[in-house]
Amino acid sequence: MKLLTSTQLGKLHPRNRVVMAPMTRNRADAAGVVGELTVQYYLQRATAGLIITEATNVSAEAKGYPMTPGIWTAEQVEAWKKVTSAVHAAGGLMVMQLWHTGRVGHSDVRDGNLPLAPSAVGIQGQQHFTPTGLKNYEVPRAMTTDEVRATVDDYQRGARNAMAAGFDGVELHGAFGYLPHQFLVDSANQRTDTYGGSIENRARFVLEIMERLVRVWGEGRVGIRLSPTLAYNGMVDSNPLATFSYLIEKLNSLPLAYLHLMRATPDAERFPTWPRDTIATFGPLFRGALIVNSAFDRDSAEAAVTSGAAQAVSFGAPFISNPDLVRRLELGVPLTPADRQTFYQGGATGYVDYPAPHADAPAAAKGYWVVQATVTEPAQFGKYTAVAGPLIASFGGRVLARGDVSQVVEGSVPRRPYLIEFPNYGTARACFESPGYQAAIALRAGAAHFDIVVVEGTTA
Numbered sequence: 139m140k141l142l143t144s145t146q147l148g149k150l151h152p153r154n155r156v157v158m159a160p161m162t163r164n165r166a167d168a169a170g171v172v173g174e175l176t177v178q179y180y181l182q183r184a185t186a187g188l189i190i191t192e193a194t195n196v197s198a199e200a201k202g203y204p205m206t207p208g209i210w211t212a213e214q215v216e217a218w219k220k221v222t223s224a225v226h227a228a229g230g231l232m233v234m235q236l237w238h239t240g241r242v243g244h245s246d247v248r249d250g251n252l253p254l255a256p257s258a259v260g261i262q263g264q265q266h267f268t269p270t271g272l273k274n275y276e277v278p279r280a281m282t283t284d285e286v287r288a289t290v291d292d293y294q295r296g297a298r299n300a301m302a303a304g305f306d307g308v309e310l311h312g313a314f315g316y317l318p319h320q321f322l323v324d325s326a327n328q329r330t331d332t333y334g335g336s337i338e339n340r341a342r343f344v345l346e347i348m349e350r351l352v353r354v355w356g357e358g359r360v361g362i363r364l365s366p367t368l369a370y371n372g373m374v375d376s377n378p379l380a381t382f383s384y385l386i387e388k389l390n391s392l393p394l395a396y397l398h399l400m401r402a403t404p405d406a407e408r409f410p411t412w413p414r415d416t417i418a419t420f421g422p423l424f425r426g427a428l429i430v431n432s433a434f435d436r437d438s439a440e441a442a443v444t445s446g447a448a449q450a451v452s453f454g455a456p457f458i459s460n461p462d463l464v465r466r467l468e469l470g471v472p473l474t475p476a477d478r479q480t481f482y483q484g485g486a487t488g489y490v491d492y493p494a495p496h497a498d499a500p501a502a503a504k505g506y507w508v509v510q511a512t513v514t515e516p517a518q519f520g521k522y523t524a525v526a527g528p529l530i531a532s533f534g535g536r537v538l539a540r541g542d543v544s545q546v547v548e549g550s551v552p553r554r555p556y557l558i559e560f561p562n563y564g565t566a567r568a569c570f571e572s573p574g575y576q577a578a579i580a581l582r583a584g585a586a587h588f589d590i591v592v593v594e595g596t597t598a
């Protein structure tokens with residue numbers, strides 16, 4: 139299958155054309171810091187040619203939903219490093235989707251502050267997800283010109299931080315009705331400064347951000363996601379053909395990695411003048427690589443890449459419920475349906491517990507172990523060596539490998555919970571695993587030896 143062959147997206151070289159679409163999962167903490175479960179979640183899906191992270195807030199101001207991650211503090215960067223190093227150790231590639239929600243937020247999740255937007259135009263006929271249930275949208279506060287410029291700076295900082303966190307590139311979330319999209323469409327942008335009015339002015343915000351992202355990342359590592367024919371979140375433009383043709387033409391002057399284009403959803407039929415086939419209309423306008431998305435299955439995805447319409451296809455919901463999606467597409471076996479109830483609810487259920495019976499055993503066994511340990515002995519030693527015992531690697535209840543492998547980890551006294559990483563299973567010397575994901579590890583400091591209880595371990 140062509141879908142399973144390697145390709146090139148600018149300077150990114152995915153090993154297959156199956157991309158994991160960005161998906162908000164609301165599993166970060168209140169400070170926007172991702173945790174151990176998020177490391178596991180992405181690691182389980184690292185066989186994707188490219189992973190695009192869930193949308194990630196570029197500033198506190200950008201936040202519109204509870205428990206969504208950020209990339210503006212040092213703590214957030216440190217937490218993302220664990221994700222990228224796990225995915226890289228498993229041979230994957232990963233870019234961060236940069237997010238500002240604009241008017242798609244609520245003061246309830248913004249410390250009482252109204253959402254910001256190009257203009258004081260609220261979303262009608264939809265409600266917003268808040269910690270205390272669904273609420274009507276408020277009328278946002280229009281950003282001043284200085285605030286618009288400061289927001290462009292925030293995206294640039296997000297790009298720099300994403301680089302520090304070890305990502306392979308960044309994608310601007312320019313789709314789905316969030317801030318960049320709000321600037322583009324004329325119903326949401328009624329500004330009279332240089333960021334509103336003509337198409338040229340409405341596209342300025344997006345183009346300024348893209349130039350900054352390229353300034354940080356250089357050639358071939360910045361992508362953009364667009365949904366020219368998606369009316370969701372009140373994204374009604376009087377002429378999407380003109381608006382997005384102009385934008386894409388301008389994007390061609392930047393050395394981008396890819397354009398990530400979303401197909402129309404059925405609600406676009408309400409707008410008879412809008413282009414019906416988004417990919418056929420806008421795809422050929424872009425001179426670089428194209429990732430296409432929305433409701434693709436095995437056959438339509440294969441057709442999209444064999445026809446040359448796109449270099450790669452991204453899958454959203456199927457990747458949530460099929461961590462082994464790439465292998466399932468290869469084998470042509472049925473996919474597990476995703477449980478919508480657990481999309482945004484937090485916790486491990488519906489996040490890291492979908493079975494992966496087709497995970498490639500040898501590759502998985504060579505994967506990257508992430509073991510979270512809680513020390514049960516007083517850790518009075520400044521330096522320790524972690525040695526694990528005989529290993530049984532299992533995944534999704536299946537034993538993948540047994541062996542006498544070991545890993546010596548040097549570090550300072552662990553705090554709890556402490557993350558011990560086994561980047562290369564093959565060189566590990568000793569490790570003990572009990573059924574499921576439970577494991578136990580011994581720590582040795584000099585001549586002294588004490589056991590610690592390990593809470594969780596997993597491998598890709």
Ligand SMILES: Cc1cc2nc3c(=O)[nH]c(=O)nc-3n(C[C@H](O)[C@H](O)[C@H](O)COP(=O)(O)O)c2cc1C
Pocket residue numbers: 159160161162163192193235311313314363400431432433434452453454455456481
């Ligand atoms: C739970 C969930 C969260 C999503 N969050 C995002 C997001 O953060 N950023 C984004 O660009 N799209 C987001 N999307 C849209 C997906 O990236 C994708 O476009 C959509 O699921 C359609 O693809 P599919 O038919 O393969 O699922 C989300 C979709 C789902 C199901």
